Amino acid sequence: MNGALNIALAALILGLAVWSVIAREILAAIIGFVAYGLLLTLVWVQLQGIDVALTEAAIGGGLTGILLFGAAARLRDSATAPDAEPAPARVRWLAASVSAAVSAGLIICVFSLPDPAPTLAPAVAANIAVTEVGNPITAVLLAFRAMDTLLEAIVLVFALIGVWSLAADTVWGGRPGQRPVGDPNGMLTYAARILPPLGLMIGAYIFWVGADYPGGKFQGATLLAAMWLLILLAGLSDAPRIDRPALRIGLVLGPLAFIAIGLAGMLTAGSVLAYPDGFAKPLIVTIELALLPSLTLVLGLLLLGTPERSDEQ
Amino acid sequence: MSVILDIFTLLAVVTGGFFFLAGTVGLLRFPDTLSRLHALTKADNLGLGLVVLGLLPQTGSFMLGLKLIIVWVLVLFASATASQLIACKVRAGLSK
Numbered sequence: 001m002n003g004a005l006n007i008a009l010a011a012l013i014l015g016l017a018v019w020s021v022i023a024r025e026i027l028a029a030i031i032g033f034v035a036y037g038l039l040l041t042l043v044w045v046q047l048q049g050i051d052v053a054l055t056e057a058a059i060g061g062g063l064t065g066i067l068l069f070g071a072a073a074r075l076r077d078s079a080t081a082p083d084a085e086p087a088p089a090r091v092r093w094l095a096a097s098v099s100a101a102v103s104a105g106l107i108i109c110v111f112s113l114p115d116p117a118p119t120l121a122p123a124v125a126a127n128i129a130v131t132e133v134g135n136p137i138t139a140v141l142l143a144f145r146a147m148d149t150l151l152e153a154i155v156l157v158f159a160l161i162g163v164w165s166l167a168a169d170t171v172w173g174g175r176p177g178q179r180p181v182g183d184p185n186g187m188l189t190y191a192a193r194i195l196p197p198l199g200l201m202i203g204a205y206i207f208w209v210g211a212d213y214p215g216g217k218f219q220g221a222t223l224l225a226a227m228w229l230l231i232l233l234a235g236l237s238d239a240p241r242i243d244r245p246a247l248r249i250g251l252v253l254g255p256l257a258f259i260a261i262g263l264a265g266m267l268t269a270g271s272v273l274a275y276p277d278g279f280a281k282p283l284i285v286t287i288e289l290a291l292l293p294s295l296t297l298v299l300g301l302l303l304l305g306t307p308e309r310s311d312e313q
Numbered sequence: 314m315s316v317i318l319d320i321f322t323l324l325a326v327v328t329g330g331f332f333f334l335a336g337t338v339g340l341l342r343f344p345d346t347l348s349r350l351h352a353l354t355k356a357d358n359l360g361l362g363l364v365v366l367g368l369l370p371q372t373g374s375f376m377l378g379l380k381l382i383i384v385w386v387l388v389l390f391a392s393a394t395a396s397q398l399i400a401c402k403v404r405a406g407l408s409k
Contacts, residue, residue, distance in 0.1 A: 187397040195390070 006046060013039050026075070030068045037061035050214035051137040054206070058222035066229070066303055132281035134212030141216075142284045146273040150262065153255045153291055156298045160251070164242055167307040173243030174310035176301065182235020192234035199227035207292055211281070217288045221295035228300045242307050247297065254294030258287050318370040325367025332360035346403045350396045357392040361385055 016036040023029035037060030044053035087095075124136075124144060133139040141149045167174075182189050207220030231237050240247050261283055265274040275283045336356025343349045365385045372378045 187394055187401065191390070191394040198387070 009039060009042060009046070013043070026072045027069075030065060030072060033068065034061055034065040037064065051135070051216065051219075054214055054219040055222075058219050058226075062226065063222060063299060063303060070303065070305065130277075130280060131275075131284065133284055135210060135214065135216075137214070138210050138216055138284070138288075142287060143275065143280060146258075146262065150255070150258050150273070153258060153294070156295065156302075157251055157255060160298050160302055163302060163306055171307050171310045173241060174307040175239045175241050176304035176307050177232075177239050179309065180232060180235035180238060186234070188230075189234045189236065192230045192236050196227040196231060199223055199230075203227070207288070210288065211285060217291045217295055221292055222299060224292070224296040225299040225303070228296065229303060232304070239304050241311070242301070250293055250297050251301075252294065254287075254291035257290035261287055322367040322371055325363045329360045329363030329365075329367060332356055332363065336360060347400060350400060354392055354396050357388055361388055 013036060016032050016039065020029045020032040020036060023032060037056060040060060041053045041057040044050070044056055124140060128136055128139050131139040131143045133143070203220045203223035205220075206215040206223060207217055208215075210216030210220070232239055242248075262273040265276070266272050268274075268276040268279075333356045336352050336354075339352025339355070340349050343352055362385055365381045368381060369378050372381065
């Protein structure tokens, strides 16, 4: 029964992937992609990867969809719409054959993996109790592979700087996005007044249980960012100026705290990103707590895009 | 007792599944956007509601049950809001 379900799921995902690629209408392709992300969430649940499933649902199914809708709206507004002039057939054939070659390479790699696959899982399982963190994913991400997590947090800030650097000189330091025009009696405004308290609570909860159960800073931050965007979308508040010092401090606070604790490990535990005995859990929770607001700001601001208006206008 | 609860779960979840199926058929077959929205919200409200109701006796803990109910209420709120927004857009387009 479960096998049939899995095969149906895989077939549906493949179908949606093809649909997203060949759909003529760009909005239809995006909706297909979002549905694809949500189905992928079910695959992660089937693979017992609940943490990954939560992230996929929040980022793949949620934020990426909004990002793509924003990009589509921008393309429609600009004169160089992609559907104005379709790519020549040979370019499309080239793209298709490169994609097919990459897929074939991946399939060959997956099938030629040694069996049993080389794994560090037993070593990790034997030492995980040292971290005192109940959720093994959080323990691995912030103790055994802390470097990856640190770089991930930094790369997001870099991505945001990249987005900001596309701004015109005249509006540098201004506010991203269009000035919101909210309808004070509209449904969206109503939702933006009712939902955020609940969203804040659930975001904080998902962050907090991350120490012992699936969840954590990334999933929590995505929810918090979504609530912030909802308020901005409804016009209840305006996006911040990107040259505000408080905003910039908030953006780098998490990575800086992570780096500081990592360097302190050199003195207290003998190597970078090591935690002294008995302090692993409090330090991990501190890092996660510092990363939460930074990630919320980065994710929200990435979706808001480049600065487009200075206050004088 | 547990057999009765299991039967209740089975009935409620299957009925919920039926509403999802009916909602999907409606989404595909109904002629205009407003009636398609109507079909879709029936799937969310009744379908998910019945599935959640059916799962409640199986949770075995009060908090888990409460979370399921919150999920249902949140989906209700989100789908009602989204339907209103789409319907407003459609009506604005019709009256032009």
